[in-house]
Amino acid sequence: MRKLDPVKHEKKRQEILGAAMRCFLCSGLKGASTADICAEAKISPGHLYHYFDSKDAIVASLIEGRLEKVAEQLKAGIQSESSIVETLAPELEAQPGGAAAMALIFDMMAESKRNPEMGKIVDSHNRSIRESLVEMLRYGQSRGEVEGKLDLEVTATTIMALMHAAKVVAMQNPKEADKALPVLRQLLGHLLTTPAESAKAGPPRTKKTVARVRA
Amino acid sequence: MRKLDPVKHEKKRQEILGAAMRCFLCSGLKGASTADICAEAKISPGHLYHYFDSKDAIVASLIEGRLEKVAEQLKAGIQSESSIVETLAPELEAQPGGAAAMALIFDMMAESKRNPEMGKIVDSHNRSIRESLVEMLRYGQSRGEVEGKLDLEVTATTIMALMHAAKVVAMQNPKEADKALPVLRQLLGHLLTTPAESAKAGPPRTKKTVARVRA
Amino acid sequence: MRKLDPVKHEKKRQEILGAAMRCFLCSGLKGASTADICAEAKISPGHLYHYFDSKDAIVASLIEGRLEKVAEQLKAGIQSESSIVETLAPELEAQPGGAAAMALIFDMMAESKRNPEMGKIVDSHNRSIRESLVEMLRYGQSRGEVEGKLDLEVTATTIMALMHAAKVVAMQNPKEADKALPVLRQLLGHLLTTPAESAKAGPPRTKKTVARVRA
Amino acid sequence: MRKLDPVKHEKKRQEILGAAMRCFLCSGLKGASTADICAEAKISPGHLYHYFDSKDAIVASLIEGRLEKVAEQLKAGIQSESSIVETLAPELEAQPGGAAAMALIFDMMAESKRNPEMGKIVDSHNRSIRESLVEMLRYGQSRGEVEGKLDLEVTATTIMALMHAAKVVAMQNPKEADKALPVLRQLLGHLLTTPAESAKAGPPRTKKTVARVRA
């Protein structure tokens, strides 16, 4: 009778996390209440706190889980013998789960900028993902797949941004996505094989400059 | 909601929108309360409803205003004699307001995916922005600035992806934005001047394919 | 239409404080909920926070009000030409309001030792009451009513303790109170007119010492 | 609630009571939760109810224990050959545990005024303590230590007031307790050796009477 089933405990935890995810997908991070989550998980409101310290802890758990999965997949890709473009291809596609999943990701990104606790989690995982990408790129350089003079940190940052942007655009323009995503992959290929330009974006055709955006 | 002096009324409306924006930047869309906004705008809580039907109406107004500004600037850029890269440059630069402004944009995107009312606004503006981009590209083709064989719809979609990528960089890696944003501009230049590849992303080094990501 | 009736606001505040006091008398500081108070004051639960920042703020207001009244009465007594024993006599009686009021005072004393915020309020008022007593005693010395060699600070502390103790005993032994309270007044008279003994409590009759009490 | 080994059962009970006391000292009667107590006692929340019917039962047990100890010590003092002043001295000294212990005592007194169950316990013990004091005083009269004409019931009540005064000093002015408590002991000495005055508290200096305090 020592620790009657820590495995059962973990299972319930995961059940609750699942219920929470479903709620968050429907109503957003702030829109879903702990009461909603409890109802979805079919537990009493108090019982939630047997498994999590707070609603934030649930969100943090969810974010962490998500980022861990991404990081794992990336590392797996690195260890495979695939080319970088090939390895990253799945990330340059629509977010499975569609618009709701994407909205939740936006929520999480926004939240992580406001809640320092979550900011830490997200930052640390982003860093770890970036490091994986850098490693992947360095290996790519050794194989000749990646241009040798590239700043790998900056390139990794750019790749992460493209990965995210691809998902957004696939969501906003599902009709064009089939054609636009390959273009993004092509841009990725260009990015990896072209030395950075020396801070000039090509000779401007005209002299007239545009009023700066004030948004 | 009926106004005696339409000019003063509109002016106050804008003041309130400004106050709301400041609150939202600090605390997020759900985090800022109408009470916060009223305090910031120095009006009484009841008075807010002389200018807006609801908090959501304020948010919608703000989103609409933001998107309108972007659309206007694009159209202005088209009519000017600037190059496309130059015209789009402001959208590919560090945004004023920094990470907080980006977080708010993500908040708004999340909200627009959940609230159909706002979804409509965002969708219609996105469409209009895409159309402007297409027009701009077409004009660019006529000037020889843009590769003639490009599918302009797809290219516009891709440009929007790049614009989004810039926002992600600004939010997640504000420190590296100085270096990564020029890379995005360079990719834009490449995009405009290179004919689309025929669905191959360069010769894959190996045959092994990666398991599809299920994030 | 400037500040429509700050007097009405204060009146409502006092009404709420009254309702809160009634609730606290019935159920204690922790036992009475904000919902109880709102029900008693016949306002909605949210409206309470129009008038008070928190439940603690209500308690603090109540404590402060109570202590202010005591302090005022003391000062009034000092300015009158009554003798000290006479002036303090009303304080050496049963607590009006009976056992419930006494219980609430206990609650407040306990609370003030745990909640630093309230500790400050209580301490500062106690200090002010002690200062009034010291002043009163000093004046009594000048009139010859109070022994000149007394340490007035210590005497004031002792008087405050007696004031409190009198109320407690009157509550616990209402039957004996009529006779016991005059005895306490007599002890007070003795206290004021007898020089402090030099740390000996008179010659002990026997040598045997008692085992020390353990709490 | 049935026990297999009554000795072990009682031992555990005492352990839990100790843990509860520690919690109550820290956080107060209502502030400490059963969960806190279980954690401190290192038992599971359910197990607590093998030893006590409820949280209130724990509090009642604690109060009873405390009062019993005081009563016992008094009785022990009576049987010893010590003087009364000496016997009562421990009750007129700084209590171990300091202000927190005093706060808890006040908590308990407040509780006993509201919860009839506990009120009974406290009342019955107070009665028994008064009886012990009366007996002690009677014996003191027979030895000549106590003035013969004193009304012993009233004197006992007054002594209890002084004991309470000591607690107030210990709580509100722990720094001055060193000086004020001997004064209380001195008052006790005076009380025991001085015949009651005939309802006059010394010659009032003026005729003016003070308005009755309505605090």
Added chain:
DNA sequence: CATGAATGAGTATTCATTCAT
């Protein structure tokens, strides 16, 4: 136009207690 009093459903969280194992 403008105020701020008023609402009441809703928020996350706590807690004494019960119960199956």
Added chain:
DNA sequence: TATGAATGAATACTCATTCAT
């Protein structure tokens, strides 16, 4: 004995919104 999962009502407090003035 002992565990800890489970409950559900209760807690202090928030907030978008309405309304009398």
